[in-house]
Amino acid sequence: MTIVAEIALESFVLLRLGERRFAVRARQIVELIAPSRVFRFPHNTAAVEGVILRRGRIISVCDISEQLVGKKLSVRRFYLIATRLFGARKEPVALPVSGDCELITVDMTPRSESDSTHVAGWLSHGGDVIEVLDLEALTPGIPAVPATSVALQPVEVRA
Amino acid sequence: MQPAPATKSRAPRAEQIILFRVSGQLFAISSGSVQEVRSVDGLTGTTQEISQSIVPKVRHTIRRGDTTHYVVSGTSHFGLPAASAGLVFFLRHTPTALLIDGIDKMTTMTYLQALPQTFCHEERDWYRGLTALDQMIVPVVKPEGFLSVEELTLLDSVLRAERQQQPAEAETGE
Numbered sequence: 001m002t003i004v005a006e007i008a009l010e011s012f013v014l015l016r017l018g019e020r021r022f023a024v025r026a027r028q029i030v031e032l033i034a035p036s037r038v039f040r041f042p043h044n045t046a047a048v049e050g051v052i053l054r055r056g057r058i059i060s061v062c063d064i065s066e067q068l069v070g071k072k073l074s075v076r077r078f079y080l081i082a083t084r085l086f087g088a089r090k091e092p093v094a095l096p097v098s099g100d101c102e103l104i105t106v107d108m109t110p111r112s113e114s115d116s117t118h119v120a121g122w123l124s125h126g127g128d129v130i131e132v133l134d135l136e137a138l139t140p141g142i143p144a145v146p147a148t149s150v151a152l153q154p155v156e157v158r159a
Numbered sequence: 160m161q162p163a164p165a166t167k168s169r170a171p172r173a174e175q176i177i178l179f180r181v182s183g184q185l186f187a188i189s190s191g192s193v194q195e196v197r198s199v200d201g202l203t204g205t206t207q208e209i210s211q212s213i214v215p216k217v218r219h220t221i222r223r224g225d226t227t228h229y230v231v232s233g234t235s236h237f238g239l240p241a242a243s244a245g246l247v248f249f250l251r252h253t254p255t256a257l258l259i260d261g262i263d264k265m266t267t268m269t270y271l272q273a274l275p276q277t278f279c280h281e282e283r284d285w286y287r288g289l290t291a292l293d294q295m296i297v298p299v300v301k302p303e304g305f306l307s308v309e310e311l312t313l314l315d316s317v318l319r320a321e322r323q324q325q326p327a328e329a330e331t332g333e
Contacts, residue, residue: 020292040297041184041297042184042237043278045277045279045280047277048278056291058289088263093275140279142276
């Protein structure tokens with residue numbers, strides 16, 4: 001393999017939602033964890049189910065299965081913790097998945113104009129053609145804010 | 160060689176909060192934001208009904224001194240199932256009296272995390288952020304988030320109109 005060909009390859013994490021598999025760029029993935037208690041409180045962002053507590057950090061849970069496979073997951077085996085960009089700022093989101101995840105290194109075919117907005121590209125793997133997900137298009141979020149915005153940083157309480 | 164001066168440890172400072180429930184759902188509010196807590200039973204006869212339901216979550220006012228407080232239904236504000244309120248919080252720096260089920264306890268929080276940015280609707284005005292207490296996550300409400308400037312303007316105008324109407328009715332003997 002030439003150096004140019006090696007550079008073109010990228011790592012992806014394959015996730016399973018029901019019977020279908022999707023991919024997310026590996027550099028966006030933080031960890032895969034067992035499901036934990038989801039805390040719910042009143043809000044009006046329908047795509048956010050609630051929040052979980054992970055290592056002292058509060059992370060929102062977004063079930064993307066309804067948008068991708070048309071129904072909510074009946075079985076949740078793991079939460080895939082991925083980073084989502086909000087302008088220049090990154091925040092983790094927990095994505096419920098229904099099966100094991102797999103790390104692969106392949107070449108991605110870029111998206112075309114006719115693809116849905118949540119598609120960042122396409123992979124060919126194990127005889128399947130798999131959508132690479134654009135988490136910024138798939139999960140809700142407020143418009144981009146400057147990374148230095150104090151109001152949006154996790155803060156300690158100053159009495 | 161002199162030892163390096165010890166760096167000042169910045170211990171997180173605590174904030175007193177009140178844990179309360181609305182329709183069974185747990186919330187927190189800074190105790191400094193609550194001027195007074197009263198039983199709903201003790202308010203009988205002191206409230207005045209707002210004839211026009213221009214802001215559906217506000218049906219009554221309470222006059223306390225020079226200030227008129229708008230009584231906000233916590234269940235209606237948060238879109239929760241209706242529940243009978245037992246207490247009312249008179250909030251500081253805002254003419255809001257919040258109806259709640261009751262108080263769970265007073266405690267302290269040492270950490271407040273901004274609401275994750277995936278939350279992108281009215282809740283951003285409702286909450287200062289989220290805190291973790293005893294392995295539970297509790298939303299910390301923003302006292303000024305119960306009534307927006309637009310809602311307050313509308314309510315003030317309705318109240319003014321009603322007050323102007325009352326002397327006129329008295330004069331005509333209606």
